[in-house]
Amino acid sequence: EVRLVETGGDLIQPGRPLRLSCAASDFTVSSKFMSWVRQAPGKGLELVSVIYSDLNTYYADSVKGRFTISRDNSKNTVYLQMNSLRVEDTAVYYCAREGNDYSMGYWGQGTLVTVSS
């Protein structure tokens, strides 16, 4: 059974860095595109970043230059390095995997990032 487990969420001050992890089971992260999607409190879904199987990446304009997505094939884990965090980055961050096409067929349970002084 495909499983995605996010960790790393925390309460952190503006301007500080934080790294999120998404550990995958029952498939290899290098074989599918993997993404991070966030949801601010009471708001909708926002795609943050994607890493394709060929290592190409995509970033939303709101995080470009501050966030970096990567993966470690040996650990079957995807990461989101978040630098220069802002209050508006406060959200639940979900890891999601490619489904049958370019939809997001599998989701983790999410990890909460709170940026506040």
Next chain:
Amino acid sequence: EIVMTQSPATLSVSPGERATLSCRASQSVSSNLAWYQQKPGQAPRLLIYGASTRATGIPARFSGSGSGTEFTLTISSLQSEDFAVYYCQQYNYYWAFGQGTKVEIK
């Protein structure tokens, strides 16, 4: 950038009734359209991809239709577990979500 617009924002429906949710794209996305369901405190769940194909394990009461810029999600007979927020997403050019439609009990 493709903008996805969902309507209505909130839909009040009685159990057993039909619910029809709409999603419009600012430019054609072909059939590269997915629908997700999200319940409070839970992660989104894929319902429909390719505009009309049900994901694994999704009941037949959920159906999707449309192509180009106009799409519809229909829930034929609402069950108690269907009251949730529904999001459409295009993946024809990168990805973009709609703002969601909340289906609530009337």
